[in-house]
Amino acid sequence: MISRILTFLFAFGLSFSLAAQDEVQIWKTLGKISYKKEYDEILGFKVDVPVFSEEVESFDGQEMTVKGYIIPVEGYKNHKEFILSAFPYNMCFFCGGAGPETVMEVESEVGVDFTAEQIIMKGTLKLNDSDINMLMYRLENATLVK
Numbered sequence: 001m002i003s004r005i006l007t008f009l010f011a012f013g014l015s016f017s018l019a020a021q022d023e024v025q026i027w028k029t030l031g032k033i034s035y036k037k038e039y040d041e042i043l044g045f046k047v048d049v050p051v052f053s054e055e056v057e058s059f060d061g062q063e064m065t066v067k068g069y070i071i072p073v074e075g076y077k078n079h080k081e082f083i084l085s086a087f088p089y090n091m092c093f094f095c096g097g098a099g100p101e102t103v104m105e106v107e108s109e110v111g112v113d114f115t116a117e118q119i120i121m122k123g124t125l126k127l128n129d130s131d132i133n134m135l136m137y138r139l140e141n142a143t144l145v146k
Contacts, residue, residue, distance in 0.1 A: 026066055027086040030137060031101045032056055040132065050101075050129050050136045060127045065145060067120045070112070071103065079111035084121060084139065104137035112144050120145040 032053040037046040052060075071083040071092050084106045091097035106112075106121055123142030128134050 026064060027068075027102060029055055029059075030104075031099070033101055033136075043132075047132055052127055052129065057127065059125050062125055063122065064125050064139075065120060065122045066104070066139060067118055068104075069116070069118055070114055072114060079113060080108045082106050082108075082112065083135070084119075088116070100136060103135055104139050105135045106139045106142050108142045108144070110143065 032055055034051045034053075035048040036051055038049045039045070040047045066084060068084040068086055069088050069092070071085045071089055073083050082105075084104050085092040085098075086102040087098050092103060104125075106123070108121070108123075112119070112121075121139060121142045122145050123139040126138040126140055128136050128138060
């Protein structure tokens, strides 16, 4: 009986730690991209366009859970639209501390209060390789998990 309980607790603990790890690992996976130069008609010069790996492409349209930091960005209308970063503000892409693959736009169903602590969001991931006015990742219909 005790061995069954220990087996259950070990399996539950292992699955819990893997789930928690996935929220962090997702950023590493999203970093599996390369870039190609393409001429942009509107801008009049070549820009870097992301080329997503097959693994990243498999996430397009999939529901996922992502752990990150809210980055306050001027121009977003409310707490339902914001930037989520793999890193805190002082290390994020907008501060020059990381690449564009470490941030995503979030469109939340309910407003999320700003905090400097990590949060966990769940939503549908959309990839963007064509609109240079948007980030390459967007989490739509997102809800705050924690």
